[in-house]
Amino acid sequence: MFRILYVDDVQISYSSKFLNVAERQIQTTINNFTKWAEQNGFVFSIEKTVSVVFSRKRGVFPNPELFIDLKIRSTKALNILKVLANTRWGADRTSLLRLYRALIRSKLDCGSVVYSSACKSLLKILDPVHHQGLRLCLGAFRTSPVESLYAEAYEPPLDLQRKYLCLNYFMKIQSIKTNTAYSYLFNFSLYDFKSHRSSLTYSQPFHFRIGDLINDLNLNIGRIALCKISEMLPWKVTYPKVDFTLSCYSKTCTPVSTYRTLYLEHRELFSDYEPIFTDGSKSESHVGSAVVSLSTTPCQPFKASSHPILVDITYALANHLKKKVIRFCWIPGHAGITGNEVADTAARSATGSSERFPIPHSDLKACFRQKLQSVWQSNWDQQTENKLHSVMPVLAPTVPSSSNRREQVIWTRLRLGHTRLTHRHLLFGEPPPYCEICNVPLSVKHILCDCPHSNHLRHRLFNSVDFTISSILNNSTNSSLVFKFLSIKGFIHHI
Secondary structure (H helix, E strand, C coil): CEEEEECCEEEEECCCCCHHHHHHHHHHHHHHHHHHHHHHCCCCCCCCCCCCCCCCCCCCCCCHHHHHHHHHHHHHHHHHHHHHCCCCCCCCHHHHHHHHHHHHHHHHHCCHHHHCCCCHHHHHHHHHHHHHHHHHHHCCCCCCCHHHHHHHHCCCCHHHHHHHHHHHHHHHHHCCCCCCCHHHHHCCCCCCCHHHHCCCCCCCCHHHHHHHHHHHCCCCCCCECCCCCCCCCHHHCCCCEEECHHHHCCCCCCCHHHHHHHHHHHHHHCCCCCCCEEEEEECCCCEEEEEECCCCCCCEEEEHHHCHHHHHHHHHHHHHHHCCCCEEECCCCCCCCHHHHHHHHHHHHHCCCCCCCCECHHHHHHHHHHHHHHHHHHHHHCCCCCHHHHHCCCCCCCCCCCCCHHHHHHHHHHHHCCCHHHHCHHHHCCCCCECCCCCCECCHHHHHHHCHHHHHHHHHHHCCCCCCHHHHHCCHHHHHHHHHHHHHHCCHHHC
8 A cells, every 4th residue: 555645745556456445445445544533623525535546557538527427418419409409389390400419419529539439338328318309309208219310300320420420531531641639549560469359358449440340341441642731821712713603503494505695705805814614524333523614724634533623723712822813603504605515524434444543531530430320221221110111111311391399390200100099098197099880909100001991081081092001191291281180080180
């Protein structure tokens, strides 16, 4: 046992291979200190007394209280949604989801690159906050499955969101060699860690977890372009002059001949300028761009992902310091303008080039989203018993049925298949409701599609009695007819 006294501050420490032994020795010493202090008229401050465990195990071990504190702070932010999310007069769903992402999910995302190494039981502490936020935004009934909340709000689970943020951070660090974390992440082969895995008895380091994630998602990542600091001094940056004169004309209503005439008039105004045309093209697997100057070489194709055009523009803007005047002008594509047509042809040819350039880390974000979307879709495909899955088998953003909050809530609950009428019994321990005509369990599908007692009303409103729950609830244009159907049947106030 080691004791250190500095004025009125005391530190005691104990070293042991077993944590419980160290705790017992420390506690015994504290008890002796307390007894001595009481006998001599001293008092130790409980608020200033803390304990720290030092271990030779490398890595960060988040304190469980950190997650509890994060949950408390996020739950307090949910109070704003509770005020605005009244199911009868509250804000619309789109606005509520924006508030949720800005006020609550931003707190959950902050620092997730660090705390994502925690065990699953600790990470699950944050899931109820995510679920409650989505439930408030959608106005979903309490019994609605969380998978349905994710799909209806088009908001991924927190574990997928954390993976996305970790991938973005990893690629960003790879593009900045001067970053302190770079040497820790890239001084060894990322994929050569099989020999070390057997010795890991705790949460794996960040680069190990990212290596697994890259392999699991089958990501083929090429060279990452390095971020370069501009040589221009910030206070000497001159904003470019951009001309959008030709964009004032609607392309669908303006003939090609008119565009050519307008372009020639514009060139006449700036006849002392040298025109340079740029264009880009995209195929299923490649992206290309081109820069064309009619007065010199015909064209020079580039790979768009390397952004050489942006590099050229940077140097061009730097020429402001040399008193060179540069103007940017938007011109319509496929309007018979010679230079633009040549640039378009050159950009398309660049997509067939086998040459590969370094990719900016920001360009990989869409790829990460797509890969994680596939994982989310795969998990959603397994929810065959989920009522929303029969309505929306493919994950996609949904369009609100109307701007009225009450109608949005009713439409959402119908799609989720969980309403007050059909699932209230789960909350109050009551027997499940049955259809009085058919003597079968009452459900949204039975009310809208199956009950033969409503065939005449269905035919009158929908001009058909043979339709599926997907065909009626997957199209928001049917909402007014569905609301009218429920009003006539007397169910509209029980949803």
